[in-house]
Amino acid sequence: MHHNFSSYVSVDHRKDNYMSRNITVSCIDVPWFGLLHVANVHLSWAHHGFYEEYYNLQKLIHSRIHFGVRGELMVGDFNSPAGEQAYNHIVGNGDYVDQFHELHPHRFYEPSCLDQIDGWKNSTPKRIDHIFKRNGHPLQIKAMDVIFNEDFYPIVSDHFGYLARFELF
Secondary structure, X not given: OOEEEEEEOOOOOOOOOOOOOEEEEEEEEEOOOEEEEEEEEEOOOXXXXXXXXXXXXXXXXXXXXXXXXXXXXXXXXXXXXXXXXXXXXXXOXXXXXXXXXXXXXXXXXXXXXXXXXXXXXXXXXOOOEEEEEEOOOOEEEEEEEEEOOOOOOOOXXXXXXXXXXXXXX
16 A cells, blocks of 8 residues: 545535545555556435535546556445436546446446435435446456355445456556
8 A cells, every 4th residue: 555545525524424425545556567546435426416526536536646657446336327427427538437337238237236225215226336447547357246245245235345356457
């Protein structure tokens, strides 16, 4: 681990407000590869501040670029369902590639959470957890398994997890 940095991307910075969003960007020095930046993300729903938070996330990631970077990943709960407007805001300009979709295009809408979770009541399960890679960076997704879903380890949350393996060039 080279360094960690965290910052709020939400308007609210109070620790007692479930809508405040603190993002961590870690810089990992990977042997024979170089620096890999990983942003651990939890953003709000589209109608509760997603776009402003995503803009602030991009500023935060850009502020870390002076450390040098060979690879960049944004991972976590984006509260942006695959194929919907907030999701398209992330991938639409081609800066980021959805790693699940790259590896499993036929499973694009496969949910990443249980049937009824906070914020998504009375809705069908959606894929709102993502791993996005900066387009053009020398990482190639090789495997990505859904975990913590009872089939692959027990359920530990209302969200499943992903175990991703990359080839580094």
